[in-house]
Amino acid sequence: MPRNWIVDAFTVAKPTVIQPLQMARSTITVSFDHWLADNELDLLGVVAHYLDSNVELKTVLLALKPTDKIGYFVADNAANNDAALRLLSHHIDVKPAKQRLRCSGHVINLVVKATLYGVDNECMLDAALSEADHGGDSELYDTSTVSKFEAALRSKDEASRLDAWRRKGPIGKLHNLIVHIKSGSAGRRFFEAKQVETDTRLYRVIVNEGVRWNSACEMVERAFQVKDALQLYQEHFRSSGTDRLDNRDCLSAVDWQELTDLLKLLRPLKEASLKVLAVAKDGQNGALWQSLSILDWLLSTVEGLNKTLPRNHFRACVNLGWKKLDKYYALSDATPAYRKTSWLEGADEVMNRAWQDAKRRWPNEVIVLSPKQQEMDAFDAYNHDIDDDTDNDELARYLREERAPQGTRPLTWWREHHHRFPVLRHLAFEILAAPASSSADERIFSMAGDVVNDERPNTMEELAKAYQGLRSWYSEGLL
Known part of the structure; x- marks a missing residue:
């Protein structure tokens, strides 16, 4: 079978997608990111997030073609993504300003990088501490220092x-x-022997990979599990011959x-990261509506930690992360x-403006009669005295709704009640279909690594795009 059959299938399948x-019940949020494959092929991943006709959340890889139902764009915080939207x-x-969503996972990653690697232990410490004491707003330390560290x-x-x-x-x-420890068999065997002396279980040590902060959290957690052996x-290797451990690396x-x-900070950041990077199938973890409340929680956590710290290296680092x-x-x-999506200050005003805008966008779905009037015949409805005009306002009725039971999934609630709020449901669907991060693109890039890599240097762009498109559509039940 010729290898371009995948391209042909992709072309045929396009109407299916x-x-x-x-027919989407929500507007479509588009997340996108650039990826340079192992064989130097440039790819732009574009993923659509929306609620289908059954109010089920779909995450689908798109061909590079804009639609007239675009609601938001999700991308990381690089300035060239802002420029892309302007173009x-x-x-x-x-x-661009109103439809630009920032990847919450990338925000958390930047915060942790600033905290872990934004201050050198020597030459910049005094300056960073002074800035922390006086509320300075310079980003010199975390931005330039992290870049040099990565290099x-x-x-x-x-x-x-080292x-x-x-x-x-x-x-x-x-x-x-x-x-x-991991550099030679002698070190590994000695470390395992010391674990046997101090514990009944053997653990493998974890090393953080570059500036990937998740592994930094796991490395520190594991270090405390094997602290005695470390x-x-x-103590043994700081004074032993050719394998001597540099004294500057002793804790x-x-x-x-x-x-x-540090763990008091990394653990909530990791928890937040796992929430925003999840796939929000039920409108729960990974959904846009959680983003601001998660950032607010993290700000409070970092502020509380900062108040308890002495004037040391870590306090300077935490201050940079907070900024x-x-x-x-x-x-x-x-x-x-x-x-x-938020109860925070200013949300009421924004929600009211959004509600007025929604009534202009979907005028044919605005309920003219109140629910009480709808239950009457035309004559009785005409003569009915409406005591409260807010009965005629979907937003007011929604705000008077009893709070759903603890643990109710937002998308599940709206799937059952959207018919009662014919205009407001558009805003709800728009928000519930939008992800908190662009992690869907990263997951697709990871899968694409099997198709476009050094072992397949001649893979055509159309073949790679078609293969991944069919793969994504099949997983979402669109084929």
Whole structure:
């Protein structure tokens, strides 16, 4: 069978996908990201998130073709994504400021990178602490220092990499200590022997991978599980011959205390990350409506931790993380969608404006008669005295609804009650179909790695796009 059969199938299948998009009950949120494959092929992933005719959430890979039902765009926080929307607005009806959603997972990643790697343990500490004390708003430390750190990690010189980690305080020391353990069979065997002496279970140490913060959290958690064995290991190798551990990579009691404080921050950040990166099949974890409340929770967590810290390296790091988080929290003001989903200050005003706009967008679905009048015949309805005009207002009726039982999934509730709110349901569907992050693109890129890699350097762009398109559509039941 010729290999272009996939391209032919992709072309034939397009109507099968486009028709459900046209029948979507919600507007369509588009997330996109760029990916450079292993064989140097440039790909742009574009994913549609929407509620189908059965009010089921769909996450579908699209061909590169805009539709007239686009609601929002989800992408990471790179400035070129803002520029892309501005350019797109010249060709289709897109309002970059109002329709720009920021990937919450990327925001959390930036916060953790600023916290873990934004301050060098030596030359920048005093300046960063001074800024923390006086509420400075410079991003010099986290932005430039993280960039230099990332560049150092790409070095082929192992000594340069170890030195770069060493400047990051206890997290860097722990990294280097674990690298030392994993670097040779003698070190691994000695460490396992010390575990046997101190515990009944054997654990493998975890090393953080570059600046991927999830593994940093896991590395510190595992370090506390094997703390006694790590202490014995470093005491032995800090003075042993050719395999000697650099004394600068040995953890002190003060370092362990800082790692304890670090876990108090990394654990809620990890929890938040798992929530926003999930697939919101029931409009729950991974949905846009959670984004602002999660950021608000993280701000409160970081502020509370910052108040308890001494004037040390970690306090300077936490301050930088807080500033990064506060920056993106403030940027959410530019996009009304975030305030529609929230009880926070300013949400009522934004919701009222959105409601008035919704009545203009869907005038044919505005209920003219109140529910009481709808139950009467025409003559009785005409003579009925309406005591409360808000009965005629869907938003007011919705706000008077009894709170749903704890644990009720938002999408489940709207699937059952949307017929009672013919205009408001459009706003609800619009929000519930929008994801909190662009992680769908990343998942597709991971799968695409099996198709476009060094072992398949001649894969055609059309073949790669068609294969992934069919794969995505099949998984969502569209084929």
